[in-house]
Amino acid sequence: MMYELSDRVRRLKSELEDFMAAHIYPGEDEFYRQAEILGPWAVFPIIEELKVEARRQGLWNLWHTAGESSAPLSNLEYASLCEIMGRSLMAPEVFNCSAPDTGNMETILRYGTDAQKERWLKPLMEGEIRSSFAMTEPAVASSDATNISSSIVRDGDDYVINGRKWYTTGATDPRCEIIIFMGKTDPADADRHRQQSMILVPKSTPGVQVVRPLPVFGFYGVPDRAAEVLFDNVRVPADNILLGEGRGFEIAQGRLGPGRIHHCMRLIGMCERILERMCRRADFRTPFGKALAQQGVTLERIADARILIEQTRLLTLRAAYLMDTVGNKEAKAEIAMIKVAAPSAACTIVDWAIQLFGGGGTSSDHFLTAAFANARLLRLADGPDEVHRNQIARLELNRQHERNPSQTGGVAEVLSLEEVETRFAHLHPASDSYLWK
Structure with a gap:
């Protein structure tokens, strides 16, 4: 199957390629210089300067709107634009299309309440703030996410959150104001996939401590602002839960x-x-x-x-x-x-x-x-x-x-060693079954 690009995507693709050639590639050396000198706790001026130009040209929030008033792009349409942005590690943020913000914006857009969207999604889409996602933990094998041990406990009109996260993307960014946190609200639930929930945690909440930035092969802030974050009796309103308990x-x-x-x-x-x-x-x-x-x-x-x-x-x-x-x-x-x-x-x-x-x-x-x-x-x-x-x-x-429920005949047929010897013995009658010894 061939995947044809729509006229709109062809136009956006061409505009992105022009922007990359005019602004991104010439600015990369300065980006890496700023990242090295300023470190993971800082805002990189060149990124902020280019965001203004990207927005002026309508190359903003392409993950969702493909322009200020356009209908959302499909996954297939946006994929071609991601490929172009991926040519430079600095490019996605310039267009407000970088992780973890895109994933967090999509999460709030899809699962958030109207109040949550107004409080957090709107400034994220405007590029006024940035966000973080806290899931992985150092104390457990987080490749199995059911192991997550951080707790989210209901206490009246609040939830109290405790846990230590790492590789928490975006947490060292000084513009980061909101963290999506995953933890257990019901560790006793018999369904291990219903124990976890996600909740919105303002980074400024007492008890949230960004312990340290984590380098990726020695790179701090490039390509990822990963960090270790401690949540110590962090109290947030119950309304901050996303979708409901057990839906993580x-x-x-x-x-x-x-x-x-x-x-x-x-x-x-x-x-x-x-x-x-x-x-x-x-x-x-x-x-x-x-x-x-x-x-x-x-x-x-x-x-x-x-x-x-x-x-x-x-x-x-x-x-x-x-x-x-x-x-x-x-x-x-x-x-x-x-x-x-x-x-x-x-x-x-x-x-x-x-x-x-x-x-x-x-x-x-x-x-x-x-x-x-x-x-x-x-x-x-x-x-x-x-x-x-x-x-x-x-x-x-x-x-x-499902294709071969009886597990007999065709490609699904499995023969024992004795059956193989019997079936194919005529091919090597004098071999004394040497093939199987």
Whole structure:
């Protein structure tokens, strides 16, 4: 199936590409300089300057409105724009399309009350504040989110929150004013997926302490403002609960589906840019008397990178298409597949690029180290590869069982060793069953 772009998406794509060429790429060196000098607790001036221009051009909140008055884009339509923004780690925030804000805005938009939308969604969409998402914990294996041990306890008209979170995205940003917190409201519920809830916690609430920023492979604030955050008897109004008690997993699934499309398409854009750099580097670097572009291993890696990019893009677009047409639940296998495929492909392509660039590839001069940190992080964020592979395998086994409920005949047939020997003995009558010894 071919995924045709609408005229509106073609226009937005062209405008984004022009903006990237005119403002993003020329500003990247300054962005990395500011990130290094100012650190994760600061606002980076170049980002704020470019936000003004992006909004002036109508390239704002593309995840939702595709312009101030446009109808929302579908997942499939927005995917193509994510790919362009993903070519630079600084770009998504410039367009108010970066994690965790997009996921948090989508969560409040979908599950929040009118009062919650007015208080938090409106300033987030205006770019007046930023947000954070607190789910992962250092004390438990958070790859199984049912392990989350932080507590959300009802006390009259309030909830009292206790827990220690880490890799809490966005928490060190001085503009961060609201945190979506996931914890247990009913740890005794027999259904382990109904124990958790999500609640809105203003960052300024007494008891909220951002303990420290967490670097990603030595990068503070690029590509992620991750932090460790302590919640010590934090009291918030009961009205801050999202959707109701026990609905945390339901919200998480609604939040993470689109977010995985965004992450994967941004990774594809990043890979496209890295492949461009690999090709340019291969043309003008000449070791041992001939250009790298004439070396067999270089040609092989460039070819394989192109194959990986095309495969991953098509798989991700298919997932987006299914989400739009049959819903997130029916597309859960495809969503899980892209979450494994895209970061893995990106890690491989970046690694090849570093090898091609030599020692310089391990520095911050060529975008490669930050790209690798981003790609490697995403093999863990929103669930590690192993969790998604397990889900994919279980879904495939269920699919095969439904197609072949008797488990006999066709591809589902399973033979014992004795049955195999009996069935195929005539092929090797004198072998004395040597194949099985």
